[in-house]
Amino acid sequence: MSIQENCFDRIVAAYPAQLEHRSLWMQSWADLENSVLSRTVDWFLKHWARCPTVAEFKAETVNERNRITVAAQRDRMNACPNCESGHVVIDWDKAIVHPCQSCRPEQFDRWQRGEYRPS
Numbered sequence: 001m002s003i004q005e006n007c008f009d010r011i012v013a014a015y016p017a018q019l020e021h022r023s024l025w026m027q028s029w030a031d032l033e034n035s036v037l038s039r040t041v042d043w044f045l046k047h048w049a050r051c052p053t054v055a056e057f058k059a060e061t062v063n064e065r066n067r068i069t070v071a072a073q074r075d076r077m078n079a080c081p082n083c084e085s086g087h088v089v090i091d092w093d094k095a096i097v098h099p100c101q102s103c104r105p106e107q108f109d110r111w112q113r114g115e116y117r118p119s
């Protein structure tokens with residue numbers, strides 16, 4: 001069974017009698033990464049009482065991809081040997097830090113240009 005079929009079956013099981021257009025769902029999932037698809041199904045099963053439409057599901061895959069990106073960034077920062085959770089400390093006492101060049105290159109570039117605002 002493919003990931004797509006497995007995901008479809010999980011949705012059918014969670015929302016009985018609400019799904020018909022199997023081929024439509026399969027089509028809309030054709031260009032999705034398996035990890036995003038599978039995690040988005042998990043997300044709906046946890047948060048939604050009713051079955052999402054194909055369009056609602058597709059929209060949530062964008063959010064899921066963002067959540068995966070954020071989680072991957074956090075893992076990179078935690079694993080980075082060159083900083084403290086994404087920050088390089090210049091002066092502990094004055095709490096002066098800048099974004100780490102190794103694990104947060106985009107933020108580091110912005111910091112170098114003077115455009116970085118800590119969040």
Ligand SMILES: [Zn+2]
Binds near residue numbers: 081084087103104
């Ligand atoms: Zn780092």
